[in-house]
Amino acid sequence: MEVGDGASSSSSSKKPEEDEIVEKNKNLSVLVVDDDPVIRRFHDMLLQSFGIKPHIVENGKESVDLFVIGQSYDLILMDKEMPVMNGIEATKEIRGMGIHSMIVGVTDSDLDSEKQEFRTAGVDYCFEKPLTPERINLLLNDLNN
Structure with missing residues (x-):
């Protein structure tokens, strides 16, 4: 019995504060909208390190369609340049539907005009x-908060 108890506690490689972060974020729903497969995978892995399994789509129209069918998300990471519907058009559509989720624009450019x-x-x-x-x-x- 003692061996089993000791083995289970030593097999946990997470720090207590990491467990708190994961616990706090596990109920958050996140949507990643990006046409670049490398960025989608990177943001997916990054969010999973915070205890979040995001929903991922490849263009703005797919993101708008999710809201049309009644999906909701706490956070949306929205790429700017995408085929079918870009991030600016998708953001306008989503806001026009009365959606108040946090939307984060993600762009290749550091230009203030694009932001x-x-x-x-x-x-x-x-x-x-x-x-x-x-x-x-x-x-x-x-x-x-």
């Missing part, structure tokens, strides 16, 4: 991609 165009569409934040653990932490703290 301003995204802000005008209705994003809450706009960052250059790929996102970093620090930025994800900032967003999750904002959502959890």
